[in-house]
Amino acid sequence: MKICAIGLRGIPDVMGGIESHCQQLYPKMVKQGAEVTVLARSPYVSQKRYKYEGVEVISVWALRHKLLETFLHTFIAIIYARLFLKPDIVHLHAIGPALFTPLARLLGMKVMVTHHGADYDRQKWSPFAKKVLKFGEKMGINYGNAVLVVGKTLTEQLKLRFPNDSDKLQYVPNGMLPKFAENVSDSFLPKDLGLKSHNYVLAVGRLVPEKGFHDLVQAYKSSGIAEPLVIVGDADHVDEYASTLLNNRAENVIFAGRRSGNELHALFKYANVFVLPSYHEGLPIVALEAISAGTPVLLSDISPNKDIEAKSDSYFRVGDIEELSTKLNKLASLDLKLDQQSFLSRFDWGNIAETTTSIVRRIAKVKK
Numbered sequence: 001m002k003i004c005a006i007g008l009r010g011i012p013d014v015m016g017g018i019e020s021h022c023q024q025l026y027p028k029m030v031k032q033g034a035e036v037t038v039l040a041r042s043p044y045v046s047q048k049r050y051k052y053e054g055v056e057v058i059s060v061w062a063l064r065h066k067l068l069e070t071f072l073h074t075f076i077a078i079i080y081a082r083l084f085l086k087p088d089i090v091h092l093h094a095i096g097p098a099l100f101t102p103l104a105r106l107l108g109m110k111v112m113v114t115h116h117g118a119d120y121d122r123q124k125w126s127p128f129a130k131k132v133l134k135f136g137e138k139m140g141i142n143y144g145n146a147v148l149v150v151g152k153t154l155t156e157q158l159k160l161r162f163p164n165d166s167d168k169l170q171y172v173p174n175g176m177l178p179k180f181a182e183n184v185s186d187s188f189l190p191k192d193l194g195l196k197s198h199n200y201v202l203a204v205g206r207l208v209p210e211k212g213f214h215d216l217v218q219a220y221k222s223s224g225i226a227e228p229l230v231i232v233g234d235a236d237h238v239d240e241y242a243s244t245l246l247n248n249r250a251e252n253v254i255f256a257g258r259r260s261g262n263e264l265h266a267l268f269k270y271a272n273v274f275v276l277p278s279y280h281e282g283l284p285i286v287a288l289e290a291i292s293a294g295t296p297v298l299l300s301d302i303s304p305n306k307d308i309e310a311k312s313d314s315y316f317r318v319g320d321i322e323e324l325s326t327k328l329n330k331l332a333s334l335d336l337k338l339d340q341q342s343f344l345s346r347f348d349w350g351n352i353a354e355t356t357t358s359i360v361r362r363i364a365k366v367k368k
Helices: 015-030 069-083 097-106 127-143 154-159 163-168 215-225 242-249 261-268 285-291 321-327 340-346 349-365
Strands: 004-006 035-041 050-052 055-060 089-093 110-115 146-149 169-171 201-204 228-233 253-257 273-276 295-298
Touching: 004 015, 004 069, 004 285, 015 035, 015 055, 015 285, 015 349, 035 069, 035 201, 055 069, 069 089, 069 097, 089 097, 089 349, 097 110, 097 127, 097 242, 110 127, 127 163, 127 321, 146 154, 146 163, 146 349, 154 163, 163 169, 201 215, 201 242, 201 261, 215 228, 215 253, 215 321, 228 261, 242 285, 261 285, 273 285, 285 295, 285 340, 295 321
Parallel strands: 004 035, 004 089, 035 055, 089 110, 110 146, 146 169, 201 228, 201 273, 228 253, 273 295
Antiparallel strands: 050 055
């Protein structure tokens, strides 16, 4: 059972929710008998061909460009897959790459699409780009053999919008990292940041408008709290938004860049609170990682964040800087405690891999 994954930048340790999803999912599918090849984008991986925990990763040329990168790479990768890999299933990630579902089907390949979120809601896209992404969503659902959706609310919305294809749509969430629930010494906190255990506010994500870090910085400044704000992440493409965000940094606002391994684990584990002020998500892996680490969370009240089903005190109105500032000031009085074990059971990567593998086996048996 050969699976070819297309639509992600690469694995391992490439920044992004889709990349984190694939890094956790595919090694577990390999252990369950699948043969998985990831066609990565050349600017994000350092080797031409290598293996990661049983998953083969092949670098395929990509133009590093904010608008053209995904579409051009997906087209090339599908042709490459048909000519050289001949997989049983092409696994397309996100609705941009899903635009090419009919091409993959025309070339005789079966397609499974994972819908990681309504990307046409992202603030960075022009009206034309949003129309293209909506068309990609339609192509993936109409022509895909199966469509996995990471958000519970989004799954129900799509079933209403695409009633003729509702049987293809299945809710399969992102998961949590059990290792984040394990103990890690605070000695792994990055020395260059000068942080103290449980004495900083943490945010993690790419420096793009839909993550809402501009709101967080303003809310933090308004709150007047003493502990530093640490924003972990970077921008794939340094644009006006990322440059403005970095140039407007204030005292005690630390842009820590990309972090991984024990450093990232410790940053999650020893934060006083984790904040995700995003305007758009699929099902936010970074929030699940924070919960897995036992860290209280504050999340914007968009439906993908509410799908996590944290305590009501954990949510604030998206874009409401004043409410977020107030919550930062009154953390001690908020009910943010979560049943960590319950969340680990609900969002378990092992179960998610089993479900995904069973879907692959089912559609692989279908003749058309």
